[in-house]
Every structure is written in structure tokens, then in C-alpha cells.
Amino acid sequence: MHETIQVLIVEDDFRIADINRQFVERVAGFTVLEIVKTSEEALAYLRSHSALPQLILLDVYIPDSAGLSLFWKLRQEFNEIDVIMVTAAKEVVTIAETLRGGIFDYIVKPVDFGRFEQTLKRYYDQTHLLASRVELDQSEIDRLTGSRRFHALEKENEGELPKGIDQITLDKIKDILQMDDGLGMTALEAANKVGVSRSTARRYLEYLVSIKKADAQLKYGDIGRPERKYSP
Incomplete structure (x- = not known):
């Protein structure tokens, strides 16, 4: 007792x-x-x-x-x-x-x-x-x-995915973001690594930004339009 x-x-x-x-x-x-x-x-x-x-x-x-x-x-x-x-x-x-x-x-x-x-x-x-x-x-x-408890909450939140977001692809996008070298990753770079279209990669990346699992910033190069780069 x-x-x-x-x-x-x-x-x-x-x-x-x-x-x-x-x-x-x-x-x-x-x-x-x-x-x-x-x-x-x-x-x-x-x-x-x-x-x-x-x-x-x-x-x-x-x-x-x-x-x-x-x-x-x-x-x-x-x-x-x-x-x-x-x-x-x-x-x-x-x-x-x-x-x-x-x-x-x-x-x-x-x-x-x-x-x-x-x-x-x-x-x-x-x-x-x-x-x-x-x-x-x-x-x-x-x-x-x-x-x-926090892991359980994370899984619960991931289970309530919006239309057009599936868990397998989301996990792949999250994994490649974790390999970021600190310079950020564009939607095109993410798409090439995961094997999806650029628009699909952007959709998943923006979803991660919306739930505060990723950050996005505009990066200005020497030539052309600024690129939106994502980091964990």
C-alpha cells in the first residue's frame, strides 16, 4: 500500500x-x-x-x-x-x-x-x-x-488533415525539410526530392507553415523574381 x-x-x-x-x-x-x-x-x-x-x-x-x-x-x-x-x-x-x-x-x-x-x-x-x-x-x-502526451496530441492533430493533404506525402515533405542546410528550400527543390509536382509540394509546405511546423521567407537573388523558401 x-x-x-x-x-x-x-x-x-x-x-x-x-x-x-x-x-x-x-x-x-x-x-x-x-x-x-x-x-x-x-x-x-x-x-x-x-x-x-x-x-x-x-x-x-x-x-x-x-x-x-x-x-x-x-x-x-x-x-x-x-x-x-x-x-x-x-x-x-x-x-x-x-x-x-x-x-x-x-x-x-x-x-x-x-x-x-x-x-x-x-x-x-x-x-x-x-x-x-x-x-x-x-x-x-x-x-x-x-x-x-505531446506526441499523442501531435498525432491527433495530424489525423485531422484538410482535403488534399495525405499523411504519407506530408511525412516525406517534413523529412526533407529536416535535412535543410540552413539556406531554406524552394517548392521546386522539395518537389524534386519527394517526387511530386511543384504545386503539390507548395501546397504541403504552405500547410506546414499554417500549422507552425515550418517557416517561409522570401529570398532575393541577383536576377529574377524572389523565391519563397521554406525551413523547419
Whole structure:
């Protein structure tokens, strides 16, 4: 039987803190150890207890902590504890900094329980997978990093192809684009490599541009009209 994952909530608003506690305790396998309101209380609690929580739910806006100073203190002193940001802060610079600091997830207030539950279940699965193995294969690593989900979405999107685009030819066009030497490739060059007409190659290349899988730029030569060149 799996052990219960213990959670510390750092939130200065007692009403939101209680909502977060209720949310945590609605998810099987989790329990709240303590709720603290300030940076001083959070650090004092962690420094005085030998049994540390596995997970911290952390707000950015803590009264006695400027910016992300508490976050970085936690990363430096208690790096073995995972952190999920639960905050109203939506600034890109803040989100980027916490991502660089290795957060597990970033949830914006007001918190939707379904979104919250999804994150905790994913954390639960990851924690117990890591605890049960000495090594992981690639598919398991993809599961942890989310790569499997992105591959699935990519395949799903590719399955909804517009009229006049087939998967086999599309894959060939994508493959030859990946061999681009950095100078870009015209529709005629792509057509010759794949074995289709110029107009067909252009149609597929423009489709890749439309779904942001390729870039197109006009290249001006010494003589004649500018050429539209494509690159991955």
C-alpha cells in the first residue's frame, strides 16, 4: 500500500488556505500537515521538524517575503521537497523563474478543483513510480516529462488533415525539410526530392507553415523574381 503524501500549505489568506486544504484532502493519497501564513513560519516549521512534507503549495505573495525570495530559500535549503505554485501571479517573468527553479506545476487562482485534482494525481503517480524503480525506460521517462502526451496530441492533430493533404506525402515533405542546410528550400527543390509536382509540394509546405511546423521567407537573388523558401 502506498504511503500518504504529506503537504505543507503556505498561504496568508486563511480563507484560501482552508479551500486549498479541503481540495488536498479530497484527493486520495494526500494529507495536509500544516498551514503557515508567512515566510518566517514556513522556514521555522521546516527547520524544526525532522519529518518533512513531500510537497509544498506555495503562493508568490507572502507578506514578509519579497518576490520569489521564499521560493528560492526553499529550493536552496529544502531541495528535496517538491513545490507547486498556487498563486494569482500571472507575470511571465515570475512563471519563467519558477519553472527554472524546478516547480512541479503552476496553478493560477482562483483554483479550479478539477485542474487541482489532475495535478495532484499526476504528482502521486510520479512520486510512486520513482519510488518503485531503480531505472526507467524511455516510455516511462516520457510519461514523467509529458512527452508522451505531446506526441499523442501531435498525432491527433495530424489525423485531422484538410482535403488534399495525405499523411504519407506530408511525412516525406517534413523529412526533407529536416535535412535543410540552413539556406531554406524552394517548392521546386522539395518537389524534386519527394517526387511530386511543384504545386503539390507548395501546397504541403504552405500547410506546414499554417500549422507552425515550418517557416517561409522570401529570398532575393541577383536576377529574377524572389523565391519563397521554406525551413523547419
